[in-house]
Amino acid sequence: MASKVSVVGNPKSRFWLFHLDHGFDLTHPSSPDQAPSGRRIKLPTTTMPVTVAPEKKALVIIDMQNIFLSPTMFGKVRGEGHEAEDTLLRTGIPAARNAGIQIVHVTWGISEKELHVLPPIIFRIFRFSETENDEPGGMKEVESDLGVGVDYGDVKLPSGSTVSAGRLLMRDQWNTALHNPLQQEFDKSQTTALPDVRFHKSRLSGFWGGTTPCIEYLKEKGITTLLFAGVNTDQCVLASLQDACNVGFDTILLRDGCGTISPEYATKMVELNCRKSWVFMSSCYGLENGVKSMETL
Template sequence: MSSETRDPCEEQSSSDPVALGNSKNFWIWNAETGFDLTHPATPTDEPVVSRIELEAYNAKITIAPHKTALVIVDLQNLLALEPPNVNTRAEEIILKYAVPAARKAGIQVVWLNWGLTQEDLDNLNPATERIHAFHPDGSPQLNKGFGHDMGLQKTFSGEEVQAGRFLMQSQWNTRLHGPSEAAYQEGLKTSIPDRLFYKNRISGMCQAKTDCTDFLVQAGIKTLLFAGCNTDVCVMGTLQDASLKNFDCILLADGTGTTNGEKAQWATERNCRKGWGFVSYCTALSDGVAKMKVSAH
């Protein structure tokens, strides 16, 4: 580290820049601009060309759009079987603010859904299998776990659909929910096409290697903006594992929802900003992109 950017362990003024991390993976903090997550080659290199300043809870952060992905978790057709709720509200905000902002800034959009293969089903660990095979009171739900045939279902709008095998790939119930599917199809035609990946656990990044994490690493992505449902389960499970894999993680709180109650949402946001990354908002991303700074060099 140079004398201008000091190690946080050294004695220094509160106005001096602070490098957090190591020589290969670091943020720069200073009192005026907050946390710089743009990842130049060294702390004293010229600023990354395109920069988005993002207001976060109790922090300011700066990200590089070409090193950033918007990861949208579990906005699947299962939403259509329920009355409008916090998750459909989160979807509306994602599609109104986060996705258009990502497209404008050149941020990669990634959709990450449940979608098991038969091999996944044959190798489920007991804890994962219990999630849907038992009621919350501890009693079993016979023939209601992963892979069961959901049969004919009526959506909240009254449409009857063959929902397919529960949380398996290539089934109606695991396809993107209507508005999200439309956004995804639109995104396939953009200069940075959207990507869709499937997960076979609560977390979409729990294994050492997944198609999603391999893609992100190969694309040079460093920073992940998380949205989707449920906040305290699949979104946070994936975010925690992403953080442990050395991605910068930002939870877009207004673009998440959970049917487990306001306390679960509050606790998840608190744990995220204290231990796993930052908490910001889809609206803040939209505002930041509108003011995006592009260097002349």
């Protein structure tokens, strides 16, 4: 006997389909009774597989910029963010391109107008750091001369040349440019049929406030499912994923496409909640395998 197909959501508006043998169908047909059609990718997750339509899906990469990944800033050493970048370049991005999935970079890029209305918390995040105090296990905050909008000065590149890093987190500065390997990939895409796009943000989340140019772009293109990657997993990636989910997008975290400088427990918290509360969790390798076995009905 065939397993029953259940409707998850409102069949007259937004809904998924669930089949015990096949998992969740996130292709968003016009009605629950509509026969499956078009290109379909089955993506493994940490619970049940999900089926998505590549033309309704985007790979959203958060904050993979020089300020967070370049070794020339803040004494950066190789870490999770660089490993995530490598995985995206090796697996996630090629898989997305092969399937015709839109790639979207959402990154810090504060305008002068936005700088004057930023809430204090944004300044605190980037101007203060924690250090131990005299109390056992206690911490205190120390203020830095640097912060949002402050000129970082010149930095020396691996080539030996120097460049002005510019004002921290401000738009059109070297420190807010995409990290070079991703910038090269972005530039190459501009001559293709589906060029990468980039949107600026001025908060931890790139999907806050109900609507943004990014949200408007995605909705205009009919994109309903977002695959999230980037840095930091527990900060800007999670904030963006949560807000996108609340706006109404189907959200999937690509765990091997994310990295953070936070303790391991922070990542575990994100991954635990992305298994259900914030929809699904998969991987770049899962995406690659799903694209390889993509079917057309």
